[in-house]
Amino acid sequence: xxxxxxxxxxxxxxxxxxxxxxxxxxxxxxxxxxxxxxxxxxxxxxxxxxxxxxxxxxxxxxxxxxxxxxxxxxxxxxxxxxxxxxxxxxxxxxxxxxxxxxxxxxxxxxxxxxxxxxxxxxxxxxxxxxxxxxxxxxxxxxxxxxxxxxxxxxxxxxxxxxxxxxxxxxxxxxxxxxxxxxxxxxxxxxxxxxxxxxxxxxxxxxxxxxxxxxxxxxxxxxxxxxxxxxxxxxxxxxxxxxxxxxxxxxxxxxxxxxxxxxxxxxxxxxxxxxxxxxxxxxxxxxxxxxxxxxxxxxxxxxxxxxxxxxxxxxxxxxxxxxxxxxxxxxxxxxxxxxxxxxxxxxxxxxxxxxxxxxxxxxxxxxxxxxxxxxxxxxxxxxxxxxxxxxxxxxxxxxxxxxxxxxxxxxxxxxxxxxxxxxxxxxxxxxxxxxxxxxxxxxxxx
Numbered sequence: 001x002x003x004x005x006x007x008x009x010x011x012x013x014x015x016x017x018x019x020x021x022x023x024x025x026x027x028x029x030x031x032x033x034x035x036x037x038x039x040x041x042x043x044x045x046x047x048x049x050x051x052x053x054x055x056x057x058x059x060x061x062x063x064x065x066x067x068x069x070x071x072x073x074x075x076x077x078x079x080x081x082x083x084x085x086x087x088x089x090x091x092x093x094x095x096x097x098x099x100x101x102x103x104x105x106x107x108x109x110x111x112x113x114x115x116x117x118x119x120x121x122x123x124x125x126x127x128x129x130x131x132x133x134x135x136x137x138x139x140x141x142x143x144x145x146x147x148x149x150x151x152x153x154x155x156x157x158x159x160x161x162x163x164x165x166x167x168x169x170x171x172x173x174x175x176x177x178x179x180x181x182x183x184x185x186x187x188x189x190x191x192x193x194x195x196x197x198x199x200x201x202x203x204x205x206x207x208x209x210x211x212x213x214x215x216x217x218x219x220x221x222x223x224x225x226x227x228x229x230x231x232x233x234x235x236x237x238x239x240x241x242x243x244x245x246x247x248x249x250x251x252x253x254x255x256x257x258x259x260x261x262x263x264x265x266x267x268x269x270x271x272x273x274x275x276x277x278x279x280x281x282x283x284x285x286x287x288x289x290x291x292x293x294x295x296x297x298x299x300x301x302x303x304x305x306x307x308x309x310x311x312x313x314x315x316x317x318x319x320x321x322x323x324x325x326x327x328x329x330x331x332x333x334x335x336x337x338x339x340x341x342x343x344x345x346x347x348x349x350x351x352x353x354x355x356x357x358x359x360x361x362x363x364x365x366x367x368x369x370x371x372x373x374x375x376x377x378x379x380x381x382x383x384x385x386x387x388x389x390x391x392x393x394x395x396x397x398x399x400x401x402x403x404x405x406x407x408x409x410x411x412x413x414x415x416x417x418x419x420x421x422x423x424x425x426x427x428x429x430x431x432x433x434x435x436x437x438x439x440x441x442x443x444x445x
Contacts, residue, residue: 003054003083004052004053004054004055004085005055005079005083005084005085006054006180007075007079007085007086007087008057008089009059009062009086009087009106010061010090010102010103011061011062011089011090012063012064013061013091014089014091014123015031015161015163016058016059016089017029017030018031018163019089019121019123020045022161022166022171023049023054023056024045024047024054024056025047025049025171026047028045028047028056029045029056029058042057042058042059042060042070042071043057043058044056044058049171049175050172050181050236054180057074062102063102063105068105075109075110079113081113081114085178086113086117086118086119087119088106088107088118088120088154089121089123090103090120090121091123091124092123092128092135095146095147100146100150107153115153115154115155116157118154118157119157119158119174119177120150120151120157120158121159122135122158122160123160123163124162125162125166126162126164126166128160132158136148136151136158159173159174159177165212165213165350166212167210167211167212168235168353169210169211169212170212187234187237187238187239188238188239189239189241190238190239190240190273190360190363190364190367191243191270191271191273192209192242192243192271192272192275192363193245193262193271193273194242194275194277195248195262195274195275195276196247196277196278197247197279198250199279200247200277200278201277201279202245202277203215203216203244204217204350205277205309205311205345206231206242207347208345208347208355208356209240209360210235210240210242211235211350211353214233214242215229215242226250226253227246227261228243228245228261228262228264228265229243230242230244231244235356235360238360245265246258266298272305272363272366273305273307273366274298274302274305274306275308275309276308276334276338277309277311278311279310279311280312280313280315280324280344283330301370303338303339304369305370306337306338306341307342307343307366308334308335308342309343309344309359310342310344311344311347312346312347313345313346313355341366342362343355343362
């Protein structure tokens with residue numbers, strides 16, 4: 001395919017350089033807040049974006065002295081009009097007379113090539129209170145307002161960028177909308193379930209995987225997720241869906257309620273990866289024991305599709321993570337059950353897509369090994385019965401009890417149908433057998 005060129009044009013300080021960096025996925029152009037133009041000359045950078053070779057051309061503020069003529073000369077000498085896209089950059093803010101003048105001057109420059117090859121690109125989408133359409137239509141009652149006049153001139157060809165934490169999805173959508181990329185007829189689907197202790201970093205990891213802040217978190221000591229939530233994004237040739245789940249140790253709810261919610265949310269779904277999210281640091285034996293056996297609730301084959309995601313990789317400080325694994329018997333045992341599959345995330349570097357690529361490669365390898373299996377088949381598992389709760393004590397009424405029948409009715413193993421995997425799973429999870437060392441399950445010391 002021929003290389004495509006994208007030319008960023010507009011007023012000083014509207015975010016042209018930042019948008020160029022967002023498109024290329026790297027810091028190619030200097031971008032910082034200042035009262036004067038940072039970009040003083042036309043600069044071109046080329047890279048492969050979603051499998052397509054793209055050149056991004058950053059330009060100085062078009063109202064700067066002599067720049068309009070300089071851009072016209074550059075375009076005439078260097079651009080192939082049949083493979084060029086012009087992005088007229090406008091900052092989401094009050095549309096001043098000076099901004100209007102900058103857009104009008106930009107239109108004069110690109111009109112010889114046809115405005116049908118140009119899009120308005122609104123930057124600062126992170127500051128929007130609502131949608132872009134709502135922002136644009138605020139002046140709908142004033143059809144002669146400068147912004148409405150420009151929108152009509154571009155015949156509705158506009159897009160918005162969040163250059164702070166918008167992620168690569170918006171770039172792909174722009175390239176598809178403008179015809180630089182053709183939308184794939186079918187995408188490989190990947191469903192990934194994140195679970196673990198409260199505060200392990202599930203929300204941050206979900207946002208890192210999807211490339212933008214799809215999940216919202218709240219500061220506090222309790223789990224900020226009270227129900228299973230799924231968010232999706234297109235990454236490369238795949239549609240990635242990430243399900244975030246409540247912390248399995250959420251003190252505001254019983255583990256039984258958390259388990260039931262996860263099972264209900266997954267019922268009938270194809271799940272490609274069950275991901276245990278762990279914060280790098282000390283882990284109690286009880287928590288490690290619980291996490292090792294928790295995948296069994298998803299069916300006997302679940303461990304074949306389970307991996308561990310360690311968060312807070314920034315705390316390593318250059319230390320060898322392999323040595324840390326070897327020093328912890330509990331973590332080593334957990335990884336052994338997952339056949340050594342793990343990845344480390346530094347969620348403070350959410351724009352580092354290499355860590356996400358490494359993670360998705362492990363997921364793809366599991367899919368190749370297991371096929372497109374359903375790892376939420378919820379087949380019955382012969383778990384032993386016990387009157388103990390997870391903590392090993394007597395299970396209080398309504399907490400950790402696995403008998404679905406009314407109080408006062410006789411209880412026995414035979415009274416619970418062997419076809420009811422939910423009963424079997426919950427009995428296993430909360431009977432304390434994973435710590436008692438009996439019935440064939442070893443205690444973890």
